[in-house]
Amino acid sequence: MNPPRIADTARSPHTRGMRDVLTLLLNGENRQFETSARGPLSVLGLLTELGLDMRKVAVERNEEIVPRSRYAETWLASGDQLEIVHFIGGG
Amino acid sequence: MDQAMTDQDVYAEDAWTVAGRTFRSRLIVGTGRYKDLEETGAAIAASGAEIVTVAVRRVNLSDPKAPMLQDYVDPKKYTYLPNTAGCFTANEAVRTLRLAREAGGWNLVKLEVLGPPPLLYPDMRGTFEAAEVLIKDGFEVMVYCADDPLAAKRLEEMGCVAIMPLGAPIGSGLGVQNPAMISMMMEHITVPFLVDAGVGTASDAAIAMELGCTAVLLNSAIAHAKRPVIMAQAMKHAIAAGRLAYLAGRMPRTMGADPSSPLTGLIR
Numbered sequence: 160m161n162p163p164r165i166a167d168t169a170r171s172p173h174t175r176g177m178r179d180v181l182t183l184l185l186n187g188e189n190r191q192f193e194t195s196a197r198g199p200l201s202v203l204g205l206l207t208e209l210g211l212d213m214r215k216v217a218v219e220r221n222e223e224i225v226p227r228s229r230y231a232e233t234w235l236a237s238g239d240q241l242e243i244v245h246f247i248g249g250g
Numbered sequence: 251m252d253q254a255m256t257d258q259d260v261y262a263e264d265a266w267t268v269a270g271r272t273f274r275s276r277l278i279v280g281t282g283r284y285k286d287l288e289e290t291g292a293a294i295a296a297s298g299a300e301i302v303t304v305a306v307r308r309v310n311l312s313d314p315k316a317p318m319l320q321d322y323v324d325p326k327k328y329t330y331l332p333n334t335a336g337c338f339t340a341n342e343a344v345r346t347l348r349l350a351r352e353a354g355g356w357n358l359v360k361l362e363v364l365g366p367p368p369l370l371y372p373d374m375r376g377t378f379e380a381a382e383v384l385i386k387d388g389f390e391v392m393v394y395c396a397d398d399p400l401a402a403k404r405l406e407e408m409g410c411v412a413i414m415p416l417g418a419p420i421g422s423g424l425g426v427q428n429p430a431m432i433s434m435m436m437e438h439i440t441v442p443f444l445v446d447a448g449v450g451t452a453s454d455a456a457i458a459m460e461l462g463c464t465a466v467l468l469n470s471a472i473a474h475a476k477r478p479v480i481m482a483q484a485m486k487h488a489i490a491a492g493r494l495a496y497l498a499g500r501m502p503r504t505m506g507a508d509p510s511s512p513l514t515g516l517i518r
Contacts, residue, residue, distance in 0.1 A: 186308040210314040217306075217353035224348050242308065244349050246319050248290055249305025249335050250280025250420070250469025 184240040203230040206243070216245045260497055266464050268442045269358050269390035269411040271329065275300045276459065277489045278331065278444070280469025281323055284478065291322035293472055296482035301329045303360055303467065305336070306350045325354065331392065333360040340379035347384060358411075359384070360467075362394035370420045372396045378404070385409045394446050397431045399438060406441055413439050414467060417458060418448025421470045425454035426461070433461050452481075452488035459492025460500070 179195040183205075192200055192208070202225050206213055218225040219242040225233050235241075255263070265272050279299040284290040294302055302323055310316060332350030334343035340363055347359045361384060363376035372395050384391050385408060392412035393405050402413045415435060418424035426432060426445060436443050442464035449455050449468040458466045466489060475481035 186311060188311075190311075209311055211309060212314075212318075215318055215320060215353070216309055217349040219345065219349055222345065224352050226352065242349070243311070244306050244346075244353065245309050246304040246330065246332065246350070246353060247307045248281035248284060248287070248319055249307075249333055250282045250303055250473075 180237075181235060182237045183235060184238075186241070186243055200235045201231055202233045202235065202241075205235060205241075206230065209243075211243065216243050218243050261494065264493065264497065266442060268392065271358070273300045273329075273465075275486075275489075276465035276493055277455070277485055278303065278465055278467040279472060279482070279485075280333075280467070281305075281319060282335075282469055283473040287317055287319065287322040289478060290319070293478040293482040294323055294328070296479045296486070297472065298486040299328070301331050303331045303333045303469070304350075306332055306334075306346050306353070329358070330354055330356070331358060331360050334362050334380075336364070337362065338364055338366070338373070338376070340376045340383065343376070343380040344383050344387075347389060348387070351389070357388055358390045358392070360392045360394065360414075361410075364420075372416065374398065374401050377401075378408070381405060381408055381410055392442075392444075397428045397435060399431075399435045402435050403438055406439055410441065412442040412444060412464075414444040414446035416447040417445045417454070418450075420447040422448055423450030423471060423474070424448050425450050426457050429457065429461055432458070432463070436462055452484040455485055456488040456492035456495070459489055460495045462496050465489075 181192040181194050181200055183190050194200055202218055221240050265274050266276065275298050277297055277299045278301045279294055279297045280303045281290050282305060304319060332347060334346045337343040337346055343361060343363050350359060351357060361380055363373045363380055364370045365373045374396055377393060377395060381391055381393055390411045392414060393410045394414050395401055395405060397415040402415060406413055417426035417428060425448060432445060444465045444467050445458040445463050446467045449466060449471045451471060455466050472478050472481045472485060
């Protein structure tokens with residue numbers, strides 16, 4: 160169902176330049192991010208780029224929670240599925 | 251009720267505790283289906299509720315600066331109770347609450363695993379499955395369930411911190427359709443016991459409280475009233491009235507009249 164993932168994404172800083180476009184399934188939509196100019200993208204970088212208030216959202220990557228304390232060190236790889244959620248009104 | 255307490259004490263000391271947290275208000279309100287966030291905030295303030303249920307949903311990435319619930323319903327002032335509304339499988343419910351815990355940093359949650367529309371009746375198999383995983387994972391689970399005494403007891407034994415059967419289908423406003431079953435279920439439950447769905451107007455909430463429920467959880471009855479803020483006040487009073495009536499202990503029902511005025515000393 161999903162494209163193959165880079166197994167150890169923690170190493171992606173060293174793979175800079177190998178891949179210029181990062182394709183993520185973000186809240187159910189395919190989104191592409193240029194990585195050639197600024198290098199790999201972390202969850203922290205993604206949230207900043209999206210303009211989200213980090214204190215009010217939670218992130219799941221490939222069905223696993225990404226703890227807030229690990230946003231900066233969690234590197235994203237093409238094919239990653241991300242859910243970014245927040246609280247809304249509900250009963 | 252302790253006979254040594256004065257009437258004043260009975261009300262003054264009336265509070266309830268769930269998962270170690272103590273609350274005065276016995277009304278839990280949802281934050282959904284309001285016209286806008288301002289009305290949500292105003293209605294919740296008027297209800298006097300201390301716990302509010304909230305849903306977990308995808309952020310709208312095309313409008314990241316849109317106002318958020320937290321701006322109108324302060325999480326420092328109200329206890330947020332994340333729910334799993336809209337979850338039809340145990341896995342969805344578990345993932346949703348793990349995200350909620352990360353977003354808010356608390357363990358107290360409301361679990362509901364629903365069957366298909368139009369009834370959205372509690373799916374008890376999915377509910378058991380999710381409850382087991384969540385409890386193992388350190389959550390304190392307040393659970394929405396069918397009005398099934400065996401299921402409720404089993405959920406309590408598993409470690410759920412509150413049992414919350416429906417009075418009627420979610421959002422139906424049909425009122426407490428099962429007062430006898432609610433009463434009978436309550437007999438065997440020691441953790442807080444709430445009616446969670448079906449309340450349509452103030453008298454329904456009062457009935458649930460008169461039956462002896464610990465508290466009532468409702469949303470649409472306020473949000474879908476023509477004037478939600480006024481209905482929120484009505485609910486606050488109804489919950490208090492129902493609770494006091496329960497504490498007071500109602501008079502027995504008798505078939506036939508029993509006049510209040512003396513039958514002696516009448517003029518002839």
